[in-house]
Amino acid sequence: xxxKLASLLVILMMLIQLSPATTKAADELTGxxxxxxxxxxxxxxxxxxxxxxxxxPKADVNRGDFAAFLARTLKLQxxxxxxxxxxxxxxxxxxxxxxxxxxxxxxTLDGRFMPTKLMTREEMAVTTARAITFLxxxxxxxxxxxxxxxxxxxxxxxxxxxxxxxxxxMNGTYVDxxxxxxxxxxxxxxxxxxxxxxxxxxxxxxxxxxKPVEPENPGEPEEPTKPEPPIADPEKFQLSIVENGSMKLxxxxxxxxxxxxxxxxxxxxxxxxYKGKELLRIKSGMAFxxxxxxxxxxxxxxxxxxxxxxxxxxGREIGVLEYAENYVKVQVADTVGYVKHSQIDFVPxxxxxxxxxxxxxxxxxxxxxxxxxxxxxYGAYSIGPVPSFMTIGTRYYSKxxxxxxxxxGKVAGTHYPYFQFQSIRSTTSYTTEEIDAFIMQILTEKQNxxxxxxxxxxxxxxxxxxxAYIKEMEAQHRVNGLFILSTAMHExxxxxxxxxxxxxxxxxxxxxxxxxxxxxxxxxxxxxVEAFVLEYANKNYGIPGRPYAKGAVPGNxxxxxxxxxxxxxxxxxxxxxxxxxTDKAMGSRDIQRYRLAMTxxxxxxxxxxxxxxSYDTLLFSFAAxxxxxxxxxxxxxxxxxxxxxxxxxxxxxxxxxxxxxxxxGNHIEFGWIRGDLLNELNTH
Numbered sequence: 001x002x003x004k005l006a007s008l009l010v011i012l013m014m015l016i017q018l019s020p021a022t023t024k025a026a027d028e029l030t031g032x033x034x035x036x037x038x039x040x041x042x043x044x045x046x047x048x049x050x051x052x053x054x055x056x057p058k059a060d061v062n063r064g065d066f067a068a069f070l071a072r073t074l075k076l077q078x079x080x081x082x083x084x085x086x087x088x089x090x091x092x093x094x095x096x097x098x099x100x101x102x103x104x105x106x107x108t109l110d111g112r113f114m115p116t117k118l119m120t121r122e123e124m125a126v127t128t129a130r131a132i133t134f135l136x137x138x139x140x141x142x143x144x145x146x147x148x149x150x151x152x153x154x155x156x157x158x159x160x161x162x163x164x165x166x167x168x169x170m171n172g173t174y175v176d177x178x179x180x181x182x183x184x185x186x187x188x189x190x191x192x193x194x195x196x197x198x199x200x201x202x203x204x205x206x207x208x209x210x211k212p213v214e215p216e217n218p219g220e221p222e223e224p225t226k227p228e229p230p231i232a233d234p235e236k237f238q239l240s241i242v243e244n245g246s247m248k249l250x251x252x253x254x255x256x257x258x259x260x261x262x263x264x265x266x267x268x269x270x271x272x273x274y275k276g277k278e279l280l281r282i283k284s285g286m287a288f289x290x291x292x293x294x295x296x297x298x299x300x301x302x303x304x305x306x307x308x309x310x311x312x313x314x315g316r317e318i319g320v321l322e323y324a325e326n327y328v329k330v331q332v333a334d335t336v337g338y339v340k341h342s343q344i345d346f347v348p349x350x351x352x353x354x355x356x357x358x359x360x361x362x363x364x365x366x367x368x369x370x371x372x373x374x375x376x377x378y379g380a381y382s383i384g385p386v387p388s389f390m391t392i393g394t395r396y397y398s399k400x401x402x403x404x405x406x407x408x409g410k411v412a413g414t415h416y417p418y419f420q421f422q423s424i425r426s427t428t429s430y431t432t433e434e435i436d437a438f439i440m441q442i443l444t445e446k447q448n449x450x451x452x453x454x455x456x457x458x459x460x461x462x463x464x465x466x467x468a469y470i471k472e473m474e475a476q477h478r479v480n481g482l483f484i485l486s487t488a489m490h491e492x493x494x495x496x497x498x499x500x501x502x503x504x505x506x507x508x509x510x511x512x513x514x515x516x517x518x519x520x521x522x523x524x525x526x527x528x529v530e531a532f533v534l535e536y537a538n539k540n541y542g543i544p545g546r547p548y549a550k551g552a553v554p555g556n557x558x559x560x561x562x563x564x565x566x567x568x569x570x571x572x573x574x575x576x577x578x579x580x581x582t583d584k585a586m587g588s589r590d591i592q593r594y595r596l597a598m599t600x601x602x603x604x605x606x607x608x609x610x611x612x613x614s615y616d617t618l619l620f621s622f623a624a625x626x627x628x629x630x631x632x633x634x635x636x637x638x639x640x641x642x643x644x645x646x647x648x649x650x651x652x653x654x655x656x657x658x659x660x661x662x663x664x665g666n667h668i669e670f671g672w673i674r675g676d677l678l679n680e681l682n683t684h
Contacts, residue, residue: 072095073202
């Protein structure tokens with residue numbers, strides 16, 4: 001990896017130097033239904049081989065095995081067990097002792113652990129449910145019914161089976177379509193590959209409920225110091241391998257890029273191609289915006305690097321579609337473009353397997369975990385409710401936060417988080433008093449966290465008392481009040497950021513990645529709200545035809561404000577998350593108020609004053625727009641009603657993105673779009 005790769009070691013990759021057990025396991029694991037999960041547990045050191053070096057994925061699991069697996073999964077400290085049938089010198093004694101001390105697994109009344117007793121599905125459910133309790137995570141499973149409830153050995157087993165099923169950790173042998181009635185098979189014996197799957201899902205569940213640690217002093221962390229990467233001949237091409245967690249050049253040099261690519265594909269150990277300091281491509285792994293921190297990567301419309309499509313902050317994930325000698329063809333959200341080699345970097349999977357992912361938790365919250373390849377840190381935020389096609393506790397992957405895939409690369413489903421694609425021209429149902437009350441509620445919650453940055457937030461925050469002005473801006477300038485408030489909360493850290501406190505700047509106006517300390521100064525917080533509405537939302541970003549207008553929604557890096565307003569590719573999703581959580585706290589009156597849709601033509605599109613195509617019905621026009629790799633990323637709109645026009649088409653009445661007034665000086669709130677020019681969005 002150019003300029004970055006040499007010291008990129010994470011805990012998982014400490015296991016790259018495979019033990020004999022792992023190496024020999026390859027053949028016996030290949031083709032297993034649960035191969036991925038078994039390999040994951042092996043790579044994490046949770047499941048290990050037997051003395052003959054084999055894994056035996058179909059072997060039964062006993063209590064001693066499971067105690068060891070779970071102790072490693074929870075990273076418990078080894079303890080000395082005091083069971084009469086556990087030899088303190090045995091290989092797994094410390095792990096059995098750790099599980100005993102945690103209270104997750106217990107022994108018999110006469111002091112035995114019975115480590116060789118085979119583990120039934122009921123016992124595994126009980127133990128896993130206790131582990132969930134050990135982590136202080138609540139799971140609601142009241143609606144689950146067990147068809148074989150009378151086959152359980154204990155009431156605890158019944159409750160545990162419901163709990164681990166609701167958490168998405170264990171499945172039934174039969175599950176009805178509603179996922180509320182299951183057959184569990186409590187007496188079934190657990191196999192090693194099945195246990196691997198359970199532990200994998202448990203880890204995902206645990207991760208989904210971990211809150212990201214917020215720094216005491218927010219701001220960009222310093223980039224870790226790393227040794228210089230290998231430097232190849234600046235006029236030749238050289239292959240590289242991964243050795244001790246970093247890239248090492250091979251001696252042979254190639255005169256052309258094509259020769260180097262052919263050699264890369266022919267050499268099973270080679271991982272990448274260098275020219276000078278530049279890593280031009282890798283066999284498998286992840287790509288990201290090169291940085292350094294504060295320097296954004298620009299996505300261009302062509303390999304000539306002429307027109308900028310969007311940009312992305314340093315360290316964030318980028319999808320690669322095609323490697324070439326002079327450019328890399330990439331995908332950011334649904335946008336397909338081209339990046340200069342000097343602005344993109346790569347991490348072979350042999351060095352790090354970290355990547356962005358989505359996961360639903362048992363509270364029905366869709367969480368997005370994002371990884372920064374420069375700081376080597378995960379961040380997380382909630383977006384909205386979990387879509388119906390997702391299984392709680394399972395990881396999903398998406399470039400645009402709309403089209404989701406499972407861990408095998410198969411299509412899982414399409415989901416548009418409601419507030420991320422709701423028009424900012426719609427109005428919130430909440431009053432001034434309700435907004436002000438919520439502001440004090442959220443500030444109290446922040447203050448009670450004890451974090452220094454929120455000290456005295458209920459007195460000092462610049463958000464206090466803004467409800468009336470937010471509603472005034474909504475009425476006068478047609479910008480949704482919930483959107484205004486959520487953007488202010490996000491950009492100003494709930495009114496407590498340095499720019500908010502010192503400059504009354506609630507929206508990060510003129511604050512750039514390279515100069516986070518900069519920012520416009522305003523006399524009052526109200527003037528900052530006014531500037532955001534008039535100089536941004538209603539100037540270049542939300543008005544059709546203006547330079548940065550890609551749709552009047554928070555959006556992503558293809559449609560909406562996020563294309564040009566922020567380098568963070570998940571800015572729009574984070575704003576949507578604030579809107580969803582705020583709406584939820586105040587009664588969930590805004591979510592799903594409207595049907596949402598997206599324009600489906602790449603040419604310009606006319607919005608009418610009436611459901612009729614005529615020279616005198618033109619209200620405004622959407623500019624031509626690329627629909628992205630999916631062909632579905634047009635301009636988002638919110639539908640308020642539909643009717644059949646005199647031309648026989650269904651027409652949709654939508655909130656008008658343009659801010660226009662009629663002859664009497666009143667806002668023209670709505671326009672009409674012919675139905676065949678729109679695709680409705682799945683927001684559930």
